[in-house]
Amino acid sequence: xxxxxxxxxxxxxxxxxxxxxxxxxxxxxxxxxxxxxxxxxxxxxxxxxxxxxxxxxxxxxxxxxxxxxxxxxxxxxxxxxxxxxxxxxxxxxxxxxxxxxxxxxxxxxxxxxxxxxxxxxxxxxxxxxx
Numbered sequence: 001x002x003x004x005x006x007x008x009x010x011x012x013x014x015x016x017x018x019x020x021x022x023x024x025x026x027x028x029x030x031x032x033x034x035x036x037x038x039x040x041x042x043x044x045x046x047x048x049x050x051x052x053x054x055x056x057x058x059x060x061x062x063x064x065x066x067x068x069x070x071x072x073x074x075x076x077x078x079x080x081x082x083x084x085x086x087x088x089x090x091x092x093x094x095x096x097x098x099x100x101x102x103x104x105x106x107x108x109x110x111x112x113x114x115x116x117x118x119x120x121x122x123x124x125x126x127x128x129x130x
Contacts, residue, residue, distance in 0.1 A: 015047030041077035059090040
């Protein structure tokens with residue numbers, strides 16, 4: 001997916017591309033993934049690659065290695081890579097391996113939370129007005 005994103009009244013435009021990782025990855029898959037991303041980014045201006053990892057059910061060290069190598073590939077082409085919609089297990093693994101700063105904060109969907117039910121604030125007459 002290639003979509004321009006406008007940022008505010010300044011008219012700044014950024015191109016965003018979604019790059020999807022699917023299923024279990026082996027180390028042997030990493031060079032092909034990087035080549036695929038390089039081909040997509042070749043001869044384009046800078047932008048953001050959102051690496052969608054929602055289809056990766058059981059992230060492991062190879063998954064994090066693939067993300068790190070994809071990050072380097074994106075940077076070589078003048079692009080920024082962010083991890084999109086990864087589960088908590090992936091984020092913990094990235095942190096554990098010391099790559100949280102390099103891979104940055106993931107792009108997340110807004111959380112939908114239930115409103116608390118039956119919670120009422122009681123006012124104590126002895127409290128001074130606020």
